[in-house]
Amino acid sequence: xxxxxxxxxxxxxxxxxxxxxxxxxxxxxVNDAQILFARASAGGLxxxxxxxxxxxxxxxxxxWEGPLKGLGVSINVLPADISRAGYEDWxxxxxxxxxxxxxxxxxxxxxxxxxxxxxxxxxxxxxxxQAGIGIAVDDFxxxxxxxxxxxxxxxxxxxxxxxxxxxxx
Numbered sequence: 001x002x003x004x005x006x007x008x009x010x011x012x013x014x015x016x017x018x019x020x021x022x023x024x025x026x027x028x029x030v031n032d033a034q035i036l037f038a039r040a041s042a043g044g045l046x047x048x049x050x051x052x053x054x055x056x057x058x059x060x061x062x063x064w065e066g067p068l069k070g071l072g073v074s075i076n077v078l079p080a081d082i083s084r085a086g087y088e089d090w091x092x093x094x095x096x097x098x099x100x101x102x103x104x105x106x107x108x109x110x111x112x113x114x115x116x117x118x119x120x121x122x123x124x125x126x127x128x129x130q131a132g133i134g135i136a137v138d139d140f141x142x143x144x145x146x147x148x149x150x151x152x153x154x155x156x157x158x159x160x161x162x163x164x165x166x167x168x169x
Contacts, residue, residue: 003027003036003049005056010074020072022108023057025049037078050078055094062100074106074136082109088124092131106134106157122153129154 007021030036040049054075061073081087095102107128109121125135136157137150150158 002029003052003056005053005060007057007060007073010072018071020074020104020106021061022074023053023061023076025053025076041080046078046080047084050081051090051094054091055098058094058098058100058105061104062098070104072104072106072134073100074108074134076138077107077109079110082107082121082124085120088127091128091133095133102132103134105132106136108136108138108159110138118152126154129156 004026005023006026009018010020012019025033040046057075129135134156138159
């Protein structure tokens with residue numbers, strides 16, 4: 001219970017309205033989520049930590065009331081998650097157990113997750129998308145995936161890393 005889930009608002013740039021929130025793992029033990037997950041993985045607890053954070057995020061979003069009710073929630077999916085056989089079924093079971101509409105959920109994967117096993121990852125993402133879950137690539141431009149590769153995946157959103165576009169003009 002030393003890991004909390006905080007939510008960062010997702011804002012529609014055209015309207016300025018909050019359209020959802022991204023779930024982020026935070027802990028008083030370690031300030032940086034990447035270090036937290038690296039330590040958990042080194043201790044053989046990476047999968048458990050990832051599932052804990054995803055479960056907490058889904059259950060929190062399921063009970064949002066007032067102006068938050070119905071907002072989308074984005075959860076970060078680790079490369080190890082999406083490369084694991086059966087992960088997509090686990091996630092769908094968690095969504096059902098939380099009582100949240102799958103259409104409110106977006107699974108965010110990093111570019112490195114796309115390089116693991118292209119065919120298997122594409123199949124798992126397709127399964128999730130067919131169930132109504134949005135699929136996003138987070139931090140695109142920090143790794144080695146090409147734009148051509150992205151066309152083979154069932155993606156709804158590409159979140160481009162600031163470093164890729166900061167000096168584009």
